[in-house]
Amino acid sequence: MIDRSARRKQIPEPTIARLPIYQRITTELLRGGQTTVSSDQLGRLAGVTAAKVRKDLSSIGSLGTRGSGYDAAALVAGIAATMGAGETxxxxxxxxxxxxxxxxxxxxxxxxxxxxxxxxxxxxxxxxxxxxxxxxxxxxxxxxxxxxxxxxxxxxxxxxxxxxxxxxxxxxxxxxxxxxxxxxxxxxxxxxxxxxxxSIELQVLSHYARSAEAGRGGLLSSVGIQPTTAPGSADARGAARRS
Amino acid sequence: MIDRSARRKQIPEPTIARLPIYQRITTELLRGGQTTVSSDQLGRLAGVTAAKVRKDLSSIGSLGTRGSGYDAAALVAGIAATMGAGETxxxxxxxxxxxxxxxxxxxxxxxxxxxxxxxxxxxxxxxxxxxxxxxxxxxxxxxxxxxxxxxxxxxxxxxxxxxxxxxxxxxxxxxxxxxxxxxxxxxxxxxxxxxxxxSIELQVLSHYARSAEAGRGGLLSSVGIQPTTAPGSADARGAARRS
DNA sequence: CAATGTGAACAGTTTCACAGCT
DNA sequence: AGCTGTGAAACTGTTCACATTG
Known part of the structure; x- marks a missing residue:
């Protein structure tokens, strides 16, 4: 039995769920004539931090070029390969x-x-x-x-x-x-x-709406705790704050 | 300003998403005439561990009775209250x-x-x-x-x-x-x-289907690593193994 | 010099184990 | 005796900081 299971280490599930987002965004950029993407731009458009983008993409292999970013076409292809596209x-x-x-x-x-x-x-x-x-x-x-x-x-x-x-x-x-x-x-x-x-999605939103409502006369959950991003939900959030 | 924001500590989001599941199951049990539920039974039906059920429920207050479990009606009401039901x-x-x-x-x-x-x-x-x-x-x-x-x-x-x-x-x-x-x-x-x-849901499944396919001639992802539950997905999984 | 890739610190959840009620 | 409630340990994922490279 040789090495087998060569895939570096098993990609974490949250990463798997974000890859299609990067893919979609990059495809869109490609269509707009852009041939290269940085983790920063990708992060801004996907509503996640640049570091997360890099970690995520590094888990499918080193597709980027230091100094210039990721080749858009290669990135799309790389994600497609990991996600099992190509097969029907x-x-x-x-x-x-x-x-x-x-x-x-x-x-x-x-x-x-x-x-x-x-x-x-x-x-x-x-x-x-x-x-x-x-x-x-x-x-x-x-x-x-x-x-x-x-x-x-x-x-x-x-x-x-x-x-x-x-x-x-x-x-x-x-x-x-x-x-x-x-x-x-x-x-x-x-x-x-x-x-x-x-129905669970709606109920989760209700729960937070309820908190927000209570907050109207008191604390607003997102004030001044983190100077950068709001603590927010587990996944993608509103991006494009500064720069 | 008195205490305010008395809610113990802010309930973690994964817990919030599981509460409606417990509520649904308990409502069903109530309908079947059962008046009390244990964390063990609830866990089995919800596809999570009993410990997780207890942690989850403890975050909305001490609704259980040691030795006998949770009062089904009180539990449903308690979850409804935290989730913001009752309001429209x-x-x-x-x-x-x-x-x-x-x-x-x-x-x-x-x-x-x-x-x-x-x-x-x-x-x-x-x-x-x-x-x-x-x-x-x-x-x-x-x-x-x-x-x-x-x-x-x-x-x-x-x-x-x-x-x-x-x-x-x-x-x-x-x-x-x-x-x-x-x-x-x-x-x-x-x-x-x-x-x-x-479409992301489907793609995530494709990714794992792809692994499973590869695994057919090699390792099956769920063999023998954990003696109890398979490492599986982040959320509820097939329950009812033993007991 | 700009931007990736990654070890190390950090944060959030889950699991464990058991003390504490009933 | 049975089952909850909860600190502490283990784990998983995220953020940070920086060495590395084109």
């Missing part, structure tokens, strides 16, 4: 309600890299209809007609049906699940689940 | 396309606590139409007709229009923004922004 992922969506249909039709969600391999729903009213050129099937039907396993499953259905559907997706080969249902899934550890819980 | 938040949605409409119609997203105060879009085709009983307006129109400021703004529009819309929402009073557009917003620090970037 077979996606199945379970739940063809409002949200499912909206996702399918949202430009920029299912790009070239994602192939809608199956559209699954349990409602007899929907089975047999076609959305975006793909026929809606029941689970058994889908299982029978799929010749290759799927890679990614998306759950856009009510909470009570989520666990069953997740199990079925795993049965169809999914190793990754994007779950929009407000339910915690119990899956084997090799299956990666990401939760997008819209 | 005025929400404006900008962008009445697929996603905007889907959110409005998704049961469980805009609950009693959220009042859809304005529906804004720039398209003349949409202005004047009605969605879920609310008329779609242009921005100026909405600004003129609103008598009270809004609390929360939701952006469901293309990236290129996001910053302008965010500025307008802030102009309408928003201190919290939920941004679905794939764009980083630049907002004053007192405005709390949460990003839900669907």
């Amino acid at each position: 992922w077979r996606v199945a969506i379970v739940g063809v309600g409002n949200l499912g249909r909206a996702l399918i039709n949202t430009r920029g969600f299912l790009t070239r890299s994602y192939n809608l391999a199956a559209l699954i729903d349990s409602s007899p009213d929907l089975i047999g209809t076609t959305v975006a050129g793909v026929a809606v099937q029941g689970v058994e039907e889908a299982a029978a007609s799929l010749d290759e396993p799927i890679d990614i499953g998306i759950l856009t259905l009510p909470a009570h049906a989520a666990q069953t559907a997740a199990d079925q997706l795993i049965g169809l080969g999914a190793h990754s699940i994007l779950n929009f249902a407000p339910a915690v899934l119990s899956c084997p550890p090799e299956v990666r689940v990401r939760y997008v819980d819209l | 938040w005025r929400v404006a949605i900008v962008g009445v396309g697929n996603l905007g409409r889907a959110l409005i119609n998704t049961r469980g997203f805009l609950t009693r606590s959220y009042n859809l105060a304005a529906l804004i879009d720039s398209s003349p085709d949409l202005i004047g139409t009605t969605v879920a009983g609310v008329a779609v307006q242009g921005v100026e129109e909405a600004a003129a007709s609103l008598d009270e400021p809004i609390d929360i703004g939701i952006l469901t529009l293309p990236a290129h229009a996001a910053q302008t819309a965010a500025d307008q929402l802030i102009g309408l009073g928003a201190h919290s923004i939920l941004n679905f557009a794939p764009a980083v917003l630049s907002c004053p620090p007192e405005v709390r922004v949460r990003y839900v970037d669907l």
Whole structure:
């Protein structure tokens, strides 16, 4: 057994989630004719510190040139490589309600890299209809007609049906699940689940709105603690303060 | 000035995001006739460790009873109080396309606590139409007709229009923004922004799917490192392993 | 000289272990 | 005896500062 797992050290998850942002911004800059980006500019546009940009980018290899910055095209390609673009992922969506249909039709969600391999729903009213050129099937039907396993499953259905559907997706080969249902899934550890819980997002905002409200007659959370950036949320924030 | 800001110490953001999960689960248990929950059970159902549950809940006050657990009803009420439920938040949605409409119609997203105060879009085709009983307006129109400021703004529009819309929402009073557009917003620090970037979610999953694929002929990321739980994602994961 | 890459300090969360109630 | 509440330890990610390099 030689070295294997050469990828330097496993990239931290927050970094993984920021890479597509850098990629998007850099692509935009490229389109504007810019051929090189500095960590400073990238940070400003992404709402993070320049140091974070450098740490993040260094984890995918040394793509920058000291003194001048990162080559925009190389950067985009480098991020694409780490993110697994280039490959085409077979996606199945379970739940063809409002949200499912909206996702399918949202430009920029299912790009070239994602192939809608199956559209699954349990409602007899929907089975047999076609959305975006793909026929809606029941689970058994889908299982029978799929010749290759799927890679990614998306759950856009009510909470009570989520666990069953997740199990079925795993049965169809999914190793990754994007779950929009407000339910915690119990899956084997090799299956990666990401939760997008819209009602939780609103509730988190409510909580802070509540604090802000209280703050109106007292302390404002962001006054004068840090001279540079507000302590703020965990992720990207308003950039462009000074310079 | 007496004490003020009595809330023990400011609850960490990851905790804030988990509280609604505990609340949801406990509500469900209550409905099933259970009057008391242990951190262990709650953890199992929420896909987190019992210790984390206890730390999380301790940050909103001592609601548990040693020896028997948490009173389910009191727990739900306690979480509701910290999350700012009970109040009604005025929400404006900008962008009445697929996603905007889907959110409005998704049961469980805009609950009693959220009042859809304005529906804004720039398209003349949409202005004047009605969605879920609310008329779609242009921005100026909405600004003129609103008598009270809004609390929360939701952006469901293309990236290129996001910053302008965010500025307008802030102009309408928003201190919290939920941004679905794939764009980083630049907002004053007192405005709390949460990003839900669907294409990034898919890309993150792709990245891990890619690793898993490579792993098929080599190491499986979750083998034998931790005897208890897999290192897994940052948030809730498959629970119910033993016990 | 400008801007990257990175070790070291720092900060925020999670996990552990156990004292303290009931 | 059972289960919470919480300091202390461990860990993970961020920020800092600076040596390094084109």
